[in-house]
Amino acid sequence: MAKIIGGLTTSHIPAVGNAIENNLQQEPYWKRFFDGYEPAKEWLKEANPDMIVVVYNDHGLNFFLDKMPTFALGCADIYHNADEGWGLKPQAPFPGDAQFSWHVAESLIDQEFDICTCQEMLVDHGFVNPIRALYGTLKEWPVKTLPVAVNVVQHPVPTAARCLKLGRALGKAIESYPEDMRVVIFGTGGLSHQLQGERAGLINVDFDIECMEKIATEPEWFTQFSNAEIMRKAGTEGIETIMWMVMRGALQDEVKVIHKHYHAPISNTGAGVLVLENQ
Numbered sequence: 096m097a098k099i100i101g102g103l104t105t106s107h108i109p110a111v112g113n114a115i116e117n118n119l120q121q122e123p124y125w126k127r128f129f130d131g132y133e134p135a136k137e138w139l140k141e142a143n144p145d146m147i148v149v150v151y152n153d154h155g156l157n158f159f160l161d162k163m164p165t166f167a168l169g170c171a172d173i174y175h176n177a178d179e180g181w182g183l184k185p186q187a188p189f190p191g192d193a194q195f196s197w198h199v200a201e202s203l204i205d206q207e208f209d210i211c212t213c214q215e216m217l218v219d220h221g222f223v224n225p226i227r228a229l230y231g232t233l234k235e236w237p238v239k240t241l242p243v244a245v246n247v248v249q250h251p252v253p254t255a256a257r258c259l260k261l262g263r264a265l266g267k268a269i270e271s272y273p274e275d276m277r278v279v280i281f282g283t284g285g286l287s288h289q290l291q292g293e294r295a296g297l298i299n300v301d302f303d304i305e306c307m308e309k310i311a312t313e314p315e316w317f318t319q320f321s322n323a324e325i326m327r328k329a330g331t332e333g334i335e336t337i338m339w340m341v342m343r344g345a346l347q348d349e350v351k352v353i354h355k356h357y358h359a360p361i362s363n364t365g366a367g368v369l370v371l372e373n374q
């Protein structure tokens with residue numbers, strides 16, 4: 096049977112792709128931020144997953160305002176990255192596992208999560224940068240991937256409570272897959288940031304740190320906030336933190352906190368890395 100080893104959440108800032116491309120990891124601006132990934136990299140090596148389920152938000156690359164699924168699941172054997180600006184080269188394509196995806200789709204729909212299934216899916220920095228930060232830049236990726244996209248671009252956006260429930264259903268879907276497979280769930284995005292308007296540049300360190308603490312130990316705490324409250328506290332793009340709820344829901348209620356790291360600001364964001372392990 097497939098087994099969920101644990102989960103890892105991280106911000107997915109586009110400037111990280113540029114920093115990796117230009118080897119800036121040891122520069123004073125970037126060093127502490129990249130150092131925060133080292134224990135996560137060690138854990139991931141030990142966890143040795145066959146499959147990474149990446150819960151992230153597309154930023155307008157694969158879905159645009161004309162057609163915006165609330166929840167979308169990749170159902171392909173390959174996922175391509177595409178140009179997002181910055182002059183960066185697209186990354187090598189990421190292997191998928193369509194058979195596993197269709198199992199997850201069937202199980203989610205049985206559990207009343209009527210997700211959009213995508214037999215083609217371009218993946219953006221929300222998916223790519225966390226993988227690059229953790230695995231490096233490779234020509235062939237050593238792990239299969241399953242993208243799960245959650246809409247935070249076009250309102251209405253799903254609630255934190257709904258995302259926690261999606262995570263629980265996703266956990267059941269994965270662990271009912273009959274083949275042996277070691278699975279790690281990523282949740283990417285957040286923490287606080289706002290890229291536009293009068294409050295552009297907003298970062299809420301206290302709220303970010305509390306979120307990291309509570310999402311590990313008491314995830315229901317985060318579901319007390321409406322999306323308007325999350326955006327008031329964490330900025331309009333801070334709503335990406337609902338990806339962390341999906342990851343958390345897919346894990347057991349009691350988890351071991353393996354690693355926690357916070358650094359602000361990096362680019363415009365309060366950046367967190369959290370690694371949780373199933374018992």
Ligand code: DHB
Binds near residue numbers: 108154284285332361
């Ligand atoms: C930044 C962060 C994001 O999550 C994003 O999607 C775009 C930009 C930033 O911090 O600059």
Ligand code: FE
Binds near residue numbers: 221285335
């Ligand atoms: Fe983002």
